[in-house]
Amino acid sequence: MLSDTIAAISTPLGEGGIGIVRLSGPRAFDIARRVFIPAGGKEWWKGNPGYRLFYGYVSEPKSGEIIDEVLMGVMAAPKSYTKEDVVEFNCHGGFIPLRKTLETALAQGARLAEPGEFSRRAFLNGRLDLIQAEAIIDIIRAKTDAGLKLAVSQLKGDFSCKIGSIQKELTALLAEVEACIDFPEDYIPEDRAKTRGKLVKILDQVGFLISSAEKGKIYREGILAVIAGRPNVGKSSLLNALLKEKRAIVTEIPGTTRDIIEEAVNIKGIPIKLADTAGLRPTDDPIESIGVQRSRDALELSDLVLFVIDAVQGFTKEDEELLEGIQDKKKILLLNKIDLTGAGRGPAAGCPAGESPVLEISAKTGAGLEELSDTIERMVFEGKIEPGGNYLVSNVRHRDILRRCEYHLKEALQAVEEGLPEDLQAVDLRAAWVTLGEITGSTATEEIIDSIFANFCIGK
Numbered sequence: 001m002l003s004d005t006i007a008a009i010s011t012p013l014g015e016g017g018i019g020i021v022r023l024s025g026p027r028a029f030d031i032a033r034r035v036f037i038p039a040g041g042k043e044w045w046k047g048n049p050g051y052r053l054f055y056g057y058v059s060e061p062k063s064g065e066i067i068d069e070v071l072m073g074v075m076a077a078p079k080s081y082t083k084e085d086v087v088e089f090n091c092h093g094g095f096i097p098l099r100k101t102l103e104t105a106l107a108q109g110a111r112l113a114e115p116g117e118f119s120r121r122a123f124l125n126g127r128l129d130l131i132q133a134e135a136i137i138d139i140i141r142a143k144t145d146a147g148l149k150l151a152v153s154q155l156k157g158d159f160s161c162k163i164g165s166i167q168k169e170l171t172a173l174l175a176e177v178e179a180c181i182d183f184p185e186d187y188i189p190e191d192r193a194k195t196r197g198k199l200v201k202i203l204d205q206v207g208f209l210i211s212s213a214e215k216g217k218i219y220r221e222g223i224l225a226v227i228a229g230r231p232n233v234g235k236s237s238l239l240n241a242l243l244k245e246k247r248a249i250v251t252e253i254p255g256t257t258r259d260i261i262e263e264a265v266n267i268k269g270i271p272i273k274l275a276d277t278a279g280l281r282p283t284d285d286p287i288e289s290i291g292v293q294r295s296r297d298a299l300e301l302s303d304l305v306l307f308v309i310d311a312v313q314g315f316t317k318e319d320e321e322l323l324e325g326i327q328d329k330k331k332i333l334l335l336n337k338i339d340l341t342g343a344g345r346g347p348a349a350g351c352p353a354g355e356s357p358v359l360e361i362s363a364k365t366g367a368g369l370e371e372l373s374d375t376i377e378r379m380v381f382e383g384k385i386e387p388g389g390n391y392l393v394s395n396v397r398h399r400d401i402l403r404r405c406e407y408h409l410k411e412a413l414q415a416v417e418e419g420l421p422e423d424l425q426a427v428d429l430r431a432a433w434v435t436l437g438e439i440t441g442s443t444a445t446e447e448i449i450d451s452i453f454a455n456f457c458i459g460k
């Protein structure tokens with residue numbers, strides 16, 4: 001129900017400088033009038049209180065008990081997050097003052113908001129479309145600068161605009177085709193060629209967005225890169241160097257990294273889960289063999305392998321065997337410890353890198369690590385589209401919708417090319433149109449909307 005007034009604590013629970021209790025709905029100001037005592041006794045609700053901050057106290061109206069000293073932010077409809085009257089009490093950031101402020105608001109007739117209900121209202125009141133609502137979660141959960149940038153651009157409406165323009169072209173085309181259903185005699189072969197041309201153009205745009213999805217997914221979710229190689233070649237040292245802090249234990253006894261150490265790093269804006277694996281050598285030590293098995297599992301799942309070779313020892317038989325085991329994996333070969341051998345000495349000559357890049361690095365001095373970052377970035381995006389403006393699809397839901405839309409468009413194209421009657425073309429075009437609308441929410445069902453807002457936290 002949209003006519004009631006909702007309230008929730010909008011900041012995480014725990015101690016903090018401030019914490020916010022938010023109210024939204026037609027009675028927000030009325031409730032605030034009852035529970036807020038302005039310090040100067042000012043009648044803040046008179047005139048136009050929107051976009052102002054008032055200093056005072058929250059109190060329990062019946063007993064007059066002061067709960068907290070607050071700043072009250074007031075945003076009048078429709079210029080607020082929900083397009084309703086909104087009041088935010090900036091309390092001191094402790095659980096008790098926040099909870100008591102909330103309880104007082106509830107006692108005055110507000111209802112506790114469900115998770116995501118503020119954003120849901122923003123959507124239902126036309127303040128945000130679904131893409132923008134989802135971008136808010138992406139901003140909150142962003143793992144890297146690039147992921148944040150993408151989400152902010154989606155919140156600004158760049159992606160919505162792109163979808164809107166495709167939808168407009170589709171609407172116009174559908175109208176043309178539907179007009180011909182009633183007057184088929186007016187439909188001449190040139191018209192058919194035009195329809196085909198327009199359809200191909202729309203398909204291209206949808207196809208481009210789909211192809212951007214893989215890259216968008218990488219920025220959002222990241223990849224798993226596994227550091228592999230014989231014991232003592234410098235895997236843990238490399239992990240530490242990439243993390244720029246000591247985490248894995250570096251030792252001079254082979255085979256001591258017994259378990260997998262996983263860390264998240266940000267390389268060129270790409271979130272990368274880095275796993276340092278135990279040495280992959282055969283072993284009788286039961287604990288070490290568990291590590292070896294885990295390493296193999298991690299390798300199996302990895303998107304990229306950083307295969308470390310000891311430059312001092314050169315490419316050994318053991319390295320060769322290990323490499324054979326990961327033939328099909330995307331990998332970068334790293335000749336480590338070049339601070340000892342000097343760069344360009346090329347024991348690399350002996351290693352069968354195949355298509356994989358070979359880099360000379362030193363985990364100890366950091367030499368070659370910048371080039372490694374560049375190479376990782378290049379390999380991760382290899383064969384994928386170049387950064388295509390801000391229209392990257394980073395959300396699985398969007399990608400699936402675009403794929404379904406593409407399917408219907410292809411069916412429509414086939415119908416046009418085979419000269420099937422216009423009403424059959426229209427069926428497919430209409431299906432594509434309805435499907436596309438699910439992205440922004442213009443044609444989304446209640447279930448879809450529910451499932452999206454269920455991902456939000458309370459108070460958002």
Ligand code: GDP
Pocket residue numbers: 229230231232233234235236237238249250251252254255256257279336337338339340361362363364365
């Ligand atoms: P791991 O078993 O593959 O994880 O190897 P570690 O990272 O534990 O390193 C084994 C030994 O090689 C340690 O003594 C490190 O200090 C040393 N080491 C690792 N990388 C380098 C490097 O780039 N240069 C030099 N000189 N020593 C290194």
